[in-house]
Amino acid sequence: MAYDQTDTAMSQPRFEVRLHKDAAREYEQLDNSVVAIVDRALAKLEQRADEIGKPLGNKYASKLAGCKEFKLRDAGIRIIFFIADNTVQVLRIVYVLSIGKREDGIVFKTAAKRLTAVKQQLNADKSKKR
Template structure:
């Protein structure tokens, strides 16, 4: 069996509601909760308003709505998880992510890390908006570097 990726922690009010469930549907609800332990990041609809940051999983036939929040991934699942989740939440808080959706983050190497000891600056200064640089330009050792677009324009 696969390791669980998420730990389910009931809010105080949810425990009371859970205990009120009819025996005929408790098994279905438990199965849905078990599924969240493995796939909380893959299922559910993002909610807005007062429930912003939460997701819902509907059990339509049972007229049940499970509200959940992905607060914490188990430490043994991925040592980068807390750092990435905090980064994503910080970006969402300042509306830096332009849309809702799945974002992918890649850990390129844990053994061959690149140190950026220099503090390169753009050749033409830093204007409004985001500027992207190629890795080769950053690693070139130059104090002043070209943006990715400038490199493309000059066939560099």
């Protein structure tokens, strides 16, 4: 994974956080001044993804029903994620779709495009297991 998980003083994670390949690229391009803030947010997702974030819906050009928005006000960053139905061992999986500023709703539009691709892949993976 792209972010630093060593700075977490919390208990065992309940969720496995996976970054979409493009979200990982967005993470790598973040300004150094906000990386630690984003790392702490991703660590919180490992513990409480089901408890945090604002539920999103299908608005404007962004179809994000089932996703959540985690606002990092200090950094001016939004993390768009969803909790997948599948699990790895005993952990549920959290997919981070997009990391970026809210400007012009780009973070939401980008996440909506990626969500479609990720859900198609998850459905294909489920079909293979049957």
